[in-house]
Amino acid sequence: MGKLYLVPTPIGNLEDMTLRAIRILKEADLILAEDTRTSGKLLQHFEITTPMQSHHMHNEHRMVDGIVKKIQSGSDIALISDAGTPAISDPGFLLTRACVENGIEVDCLPGATAFVPALVNSGLPNDKFVFEGFLPVKKGRQTRLKFLAGETRTMIFYESPHKLVKTLANFVEYFGAERPVSVSRELSKLYEETIRGSALEVLEHFSEKPPKGEIVIVVAGKK
Incomplete structure (x- = not known):
């Protein structure tokens, strides 16, 4: 079984990105991003080539079950928002709750929040x-x-x-x-x-x- 990583991203200054966050995003099988255009600039800056998939407030309800199945099949998935820590006034809670309910390990990295x-x-x-x-x-x-x-x-x-x-x-x-x-x-x-x-x-x-x-x-x- 894989794992869900909740990865904070800078709220402004890119120097606030942690070394661990960069490593996790590079090692993950898939990155779920609130806005792939915004996150694409961040990933490009840190030379992260992991595939991205859109995950935002308008589609998270219908995506949760499929993501849980991917993690259960062995994929490590990282969730990021446009800025700051996922689930703090941003998408993330529904997926985190579903993972906890299904016995999937959730690892929230410390990092930027406004x-x-x-x-x-x-x-x-x-x-x-x-x-x-x-x-x-x-x-x-x-x-x-x-x-x-x-x-x-x-x-x-x-x-x-x-x-x-x-x-x-x-x-x-x-x-x-x-x-x-x-x-x-x-x-x-x-x-x-x-x-x-x-x-x-x-x-x-x-x-x-x-x-x-x-x-x-x-x-x-x-x-």
């Missing part, structure tokens, strides 16, 4: 925290925000640049204008930036300067 550096450099308490990922876009958003208003642990969110201002405005409304917030964008990249302040101050900053790139929001818990 929320850890954003949390650490926020200056907010990190002894206890909760990762929320992306908030619901419409249905359930208000309910979730009302619930989180009473959360005492530091909260971490992912957000897209064109929705950041709306989300910060929600935080002002539900958490209060003075709630400490830290927004990190373009982590590990050339224009990396972290803006810290009250929810209102950070909202005003990004209302005047529309953000670009991948974004992580860290919010202090309720005192």
